[in-house]
Amino acid sequence: DIQVTQSPSSLSASVGDRVTITCRASQGISNSLAWYQQKPGKAPKLLLYGASRLESGVPSRFSGSGSGTDYTLTISSLQPEDFATYYCQQNYSLPLTFGGGTKVEIK
Amino acid sequence: EVSLLESGGGLVQPGGSLRLSCVASGFIFSGYDISWVRQAPGKGLEWVSAIGSSGESTGFADSVKGRFTISRDNSKNSLYLQMNSLRAEDTAVYYCAKHRLSDDPLIGEFDYWGQGTLVTVST
Numbered sequence: 001d002i003q004v005t006q007s008p009s010s011l012s013a014s015v016g017d018r019v020t021i022t023c024r025a026s027q028g029i030s031n032s033l034a035w036y037q038q039k040p041g042k043a044p045k046l047l048l049y050g051a052s053r054l055e056s057g058v059p060s061r062f063s064g065s066g067s068g069t070d071y072t073l074t075i076s077s078l079q080p081e082d083f084a085t086y087y088c089q090q091n092y093s094l095p096l097t098f099g100g101g102t103k104v105e106i107k
Numbered sequence: 108e109v110s111l112l113e114s115g116g117g118l119v120q121p122g123g124s125l126r127l128s129c130v131a132s133g134f135i136f137s138g139y140d141i142s143w144v145r146q147a148p149g150k151g152l153e154w155v156s157a158i159g160s161s162g163e164s165t166g167f168a169d170s171v172k173g174r175f176t177i178s179r180d181n182s183k184n185s186l187y188l189q190m191n192s193l194r195a196e197d198t199a200v201y202y203c204a205k206h207r208l209s210d211d212p213l214i215g216e217f218d219y220w221g222q223g224t225l226v227t228v229s230t
Contacts, residue, residue, distance in 0.1 A: 038152075043202055043222060044152065044217070045220075046207070091215050091216050095169065096142070096157070096214065098152040
């Protein structure tokens with residue numbers, strides 16, 4: 001099974017800050033990585049897939065990069081509506097696995 | 108508009124069974140793989156199971172293999188999860204989630220999710 005390690009588990013940031021979240025897979029996953037945003041009591045929302053491809057309707061302040069085993073989600077200028085928990089997910093092979101999540105809180 | 112609506116959750120004793128349903132609309136249900144993903148209270152996301160668009164292929168997490176069965180009825184735009192031998196650690200919100208692409212057998216990311224149904228396994 002491919003393990004996905006996400007860091008940090010939480011962070012505090014201010015509106016306007018640049019935020020970076022990383023995921024490391026236990027083996028190469030050929031850009032088969034997605035990022036989700038989840039707000040309390042709600043279902044996750046797909047932000048990016050294929051490591052860097054923005055899902056339709058997602059603001060361009062969200063971007064993704066990486067290759068091999070290491071991937072990054074960047075929010076270029078944090079907005080009030082971005083305070084949430086973010087998860088990465090590898091979809092290279094079964095079982096599909098998620099990172100442990102990163103909670104982005106208001107500083 | 109794509110919609111996924113889960114039902115069937117509730118309180119069940121350890122060792123008991125429960126059947127979850129997910130009714131889909133707004134897309135060609137028979138053209139897409141669908142997964143169940145769960146989230147224990149206050150915890151992260153865990154993929155549980157997936158089923159291919161025709162229902163012929165399935166996959167399961169090790170934590171539920173042999174206890175859970177996934178099925179679908181494309182004539183009813185419906186997905187099911189039969190959960191047997193339930194344990195306390197199966198307590199979670201269960202989401203059904205549509206795979207974004209129609210041509211990746213059981214793998215992929217999820218572009219639409221239901222609102223979830225809560226399963227509580229307890230005495």
